[in-house]
Amino acid sequence: MLKKLAIPALFLFMASAGFAQEKVVADKIAGIVGDKIILKSELATAIADMIRNNGGQEVKGVDECTILDNMLIQKALVLQAEKDSLPVTDEEVEAEVDQKIRYFIQLYGGKDAFEQIAQRTVYQAKMDFMQPIREQRLAEAMRRKVVQDVTVTPTEVKEYFDKIPADKRIFYESEMQLDQVIIYPKASxxxxxxxxxxxxxxxxxxxxxxxxxxxxxxxxxxxxxxxxxxxxxxxxxxxxxxxxxxxxxxxxxxxxxxxxxxxxxxxxxxxxxxxxxxxxxxxxxxxxxIPQITQAEIDETTKQLDTIRTALVNGQIQFGQAIALYGDESQKSTAGQVMNPRTGSTFLTISDMDKDMVLLLKDANLKPGEVSKPHVFSDDRNKKGVRIVKMLSKSEPHRENLRDDYDRIAARALEQKRSAALEKWFLSKIPTFYIMIDGEYRSCPNLAKWEIGPATAGN
Incomplete structure (x- = not known):
């Protein structure tokens, strides 16, 4: 089944932009879709970078056949996006280019190190990235257009779930959803x-x-x-x-x-x-x-949060109001809900929490709906704060089931249905594209869908 690009997009960007940390083989055309060319050097660069970023080990299940297939898919999506005149602005592309360059500069320890490794200036690297990032944006826009009307019904979700063998269903650790109000004491x-x-x-x-x-x-x-x-x-x-x-x-x-x-x-x-x-x-x-906080400031803040907690417990104010009145901007942006730093979701296991939060929950033993007493903690900058936490929900460790995990199962069922819709669309479009794949790759089983024949294959 045709899926989203299996290779991390970052590596494809690096390959398309010609960014590598070592010399690669001389250029030779590996494949063409319409007027979009894929060079053999791009495949070699992507492989080299993936191995390097995997600690010098080969990435299981990833080879030139896999990368070429993904690149051909992306080129086809780009080609159709251009035909359909899907909008991608220069401002969007430039913003993402800047973000990628900053990522590499940070990864390699500074601008000079980046330029030495890339063997080009930051400006040249930005120019190299413009086209591959534009193409990635176009491919994503085309994919969204193809699947935008795809939905799943409860019946389809159940059918999807019933096909998963009982012993293969995901096992979830205890997960919690939490709200918090944080106040940072002010130094004298x-x-x-x-x-x-x-x-x-x-x-x-x-x-x-x-x-x-x-x-x-x-x-x-x-x-x-x-x-x-x-x-x-x-x-x-x-x-x-x-x-x-x-x-x-x-x-x-x-x-x-x-x-x-x-x-x-x-x-x-x-x-x-x-x-x-x-x-x-x-x-x-x-x-x-950072002006140092004394125990007097911590005690004063603790007293303030204890008053807020009393008002919450007595129903005098709601948690959202407490966030609006007393929380800082970072809390207001998430309405006070604690976000999982690993997944970006609101569900957290113990391993997703900072050590002070773990201690708070252990001491408080909160049930859903309960609010903790004020607790002193240190953030990732070692800045002292005081917080109260409300337990929104808490699940027991369990094997995935429709009652407790419907939303997550539905999301996977929807993704599978979207992949099927994308595959159907894609296979219907292949005959409309000019396709050339170099003969070196004709034995790749995952390229069979490209219908390589004497009229389209390279030598």
Whole structure:
């Protein structure tokens, strides 16, 4: 059955863009769909990159036959999308190109390392990525168009589930859905002034040449993600929604080498230095100081949350109102619901939770509908906060069944039906495309659907 591209799209992007960490074989056409060409070097690059990203081991079930099949499928979807004039804007493509480039820069440890490995500048790499990412967008748009009207009925969901052997049905650990209200205690003004004074002293030492920004960042910054890199961060104008707005706007107002005054973000206080800038891209350094919280502030916040909990338990306010009144922006964006960092869903197992949440639930032993007492915790930046948690639902460990897991079973049944619809559409379209596949791949069993014959196959 024809499915979505089985090979991770990132590797196909890398292959299509010619991005590789080692030299590959000389170019030769492996296949053509319409006017879309696939080179043998692209297959070799995709294989090499997958092996490299799999710790030097071959990826089971993935070979040139598999990759070529997936690339041919994508080219066919792109071709039809272009015929149907499906919209993909330059802005969409450029935003995704920037995101991919930032991923690689982070993966390889910086812009210089990326350019050395890619053997091209960031600008050249961006140009290389434009066409494959545009094609990926077009392929996705065409796939959505083909399956947009496909739905499943409850009867179809049951029929799908009944076909799964009892011993093959998924076993779920205990899963929970949780709401939380978090309040971060605020440091006293005296402690804040001390952090500001420290940063002003660092700025003075940097500007006088006594110390370097990097050495001070390594010694004193409270940002664990950049501390060991001398405070270095790579920014792009397109990142404006992912960074604190005060930090972001301050950084882009600086000239190269300039150190900012002390600025306050949602994380604490910073000084920022512009290292280099190229159009909408910049490299900056920063030193973060987080004013330390004392037990007095923690106790005050705990008391505040205890009052909020009492109002919730007594029905004086609803949890959503508590989030709106007291939660920060990150909580408001999810209506206070705790999200699974691994799957992005609202269902969490114990292994998906931070250690402080595990301790809270162990001590509180909450039942669905109950709200915990305030609990002190440390977030991933080691910032102390206080939270209360409401248990929305809790399942016992169980083998998958229709009563408890209908939505997840229905989602898989829908995906299977969409795959069948896509296969039917695709097989009906193959005869309308010009297809050429090099003779080297004629023995690939998964390419039989392309109906390779003497008139279409290569030598």
């Amino acid at each position: 003004r005296d402690i804040e002034q001390l952090a500001i004074a420290d940063l002003n002293e660092y700025k003075k030492q940097i500007e006088s040449g006594q110390r370097t920004f990097e050495s001070l960042a390594r010694l004193y910054s409270d940002d664990p993600g950049t501390k060991e890199k001398g405070g270095t961060i790579e920014l792009s104008r397109s990142d404006n929604k992912t960074f604190d707005p005060v930090f972001f706007s301050t950084a882009f107002r600086l000239k190269e080498g300039q150190v900012s005054p002390v600025v306050k973000s949602k994380f604490g206080y910073h000084i920022i230095q512009m290292v280099s800038r190229n159009g909408d891209d910049a490299v900056v350094r920063h030193i973060l100081r």
